[in-house]
Amino acid sequence: MALLKYATQKNSMPDIVFFGTSQFAVGVLDALAQQDIIPKLIITTPTQPSGRQLKQTPPPVYEWAKEHNITVYQPEHMSDPVFLHCLDGHTRNDYSFQELSKTAWDIFIVSDYGKIIPKELLTIPKHGIVNIHPSLLPKFRGANPIRAAILEETETGVTIIQMDEKIDHGDILTRKKLDIPSIIIPYEILEEKLAALSGKLLADILPTILSKDIESIPQEHNSATYTKKTEKDDGFINLSDDPEKNYRKYCAYHSWPRTYFYTYKGDAQIRVIISDAALENYQFIIKKVIPDGRREMDWDSFVNGYGEPK
Structure with a gap:
């Protein structure tokens, strides 16, 4: 050495x-x-x-x-x-x-x-x-x-x-x-x-x-270029955005502040954390999520219980 x-x-x-x-x-x-x-x-x-x-x-x-x-x-x-x-x-x-x-x-x-x-x-x-x-x-x-x-x-x-x-x-x-x-x-x-x-x-x-x-x-x-401090709101993902952009955000904020999206169940807005995702065939694939107040579940179980995000 x-x-x-x-x-x-x-x-x-x-x-x-x-x-x-x-x-x-x-x-x-x-x-x-x-x-x-x-x-x-x-x-x-x-x-x-x-x-x-x-x-x-x-x-x-x-x-x-x-x-x-x-x-x-x-x-x-x-x-x-x-x-x-x-x-x-x-x-x-x-x-x-x-x-x-x-x-x-x-x-x-x-x-x-x-x-x-x-x-x-x-x-x-x-x-x-x-x-x-x-x-x-x-x-x-x-x-x-x-x-x-x-x-x-x-x-x-x-x-x-x-x-x-x-x-x-x-x-x-x-x-x-x-x-x-x-x-x-x-x-x-x-x-x-x-x-x-x-x-x-x-x-x-x-x-x-x-x-x-x-x-x-x-x-x-x-x-020279400069970075900015991460804020909690940076983890928000618009599911209709570019798939690679969303996957990059998922990777960047995976540990903190976590990536998330909003959906509705009835009139109630629900925050949903994305706990597992991938980029496959240029599609942003969500595999597991954690809805507010619930345990982690796979994507199919989430859609069955909450419907497609809207």
């Missing part, structure tokens, strides 16, 4: 801080771990209420850190002086913070963290901060590149950049297309594939970053 060879030459493994929150970031961590690249410190977002019961739920990266016995911090605000310049022994969010600026970190890795990294952090690690972005930058900057690709594109991939003060703006260190027959697949499947590619790609170039043997390329900023 390239990093192990580098570490042998330097007589130590690099000191890495990883910033991440989501399941995508967990996939990156898994892929890095397979290459024996383990961060010494993980920064993730605070625990939040989730689900119908509003149960306090830690982010996926927090769980990963605990499973691997890695110190993990959850700062409320990245610009908080307590986080940036805190003294040893100061407690916040039930964790005792070390002072980031007084530790000789080699590199920070950011992967779907969900918060803006303040410029004060850019100069702390010896080799700066690298950001893993699941799109072929400068296309689809922002927080929603995977869904955007499913909705609009025929190909996607991963870009690793040297982070600067602007969002997804830094110079490109490497970029690679995802080699699969089609990206029009459910979100969580594409997310998993892109995360695995991201971790492997970073592992391959990390020794050259640490040795300062890598050349970066400025992005073509005039060609």
Whole structure:
């Protein structure tokens, strides 16, 4: 493994801080771990209420850190002086913070963290901060590149950049297309594939970053496009729309907020979640649904009970 060879030459493994929150970031961590690249410190977002019961739920990266016995911090605000310049022994969010600026970190890795990294952090690690972005930058900057690709594109991939003060703006260190027959697949499947590619790609170039043997390329900023935040209403499907458009929406919003349509039973309007669908012979085929207040059922059972959607 390239990093192990580098570490042998330097007589130590690099000191890495990883910033991440989501399941995508967990996939990156898994892929890095397979290459024996383990961060010494993980920064993730605070625990939040989730689900119908509003149960306090830690982010996926927090769980990963605990499973691997890695110190993990959850700062409320990245610009908080307590986080940036805190003294040893100061407690916040039930964790005792070390002072980031007084530790000789080699590199920070950011992967779907969900918060803006303040410029004060850019100069702390010896080799700066690298950001893993699941799109072929400068296309689809922002927080929603995977869904955007499913909705609009025929190909996607991963870009690793040297982070600067602007969002997804830094110079490109490497970029690679995802080699699969089609990206029009459910979100969580594409997310998993892109995360695995991201971790492997970073592992391959990390020794050259640490040795300062890598050349970066400025992005073509005039060609940049941007993604938007997903809203609950984005999952609405008009069943008379183009079949491929509807299937792309089903795949993009499969995990959240789910795709749905409305129908009527008598005078009552009913919201129906599409839980299973396919694109067959250029037809959008709904296989299973969940009507409001009911359990999942196959399409034929739904039509028998509710009639064809209208």
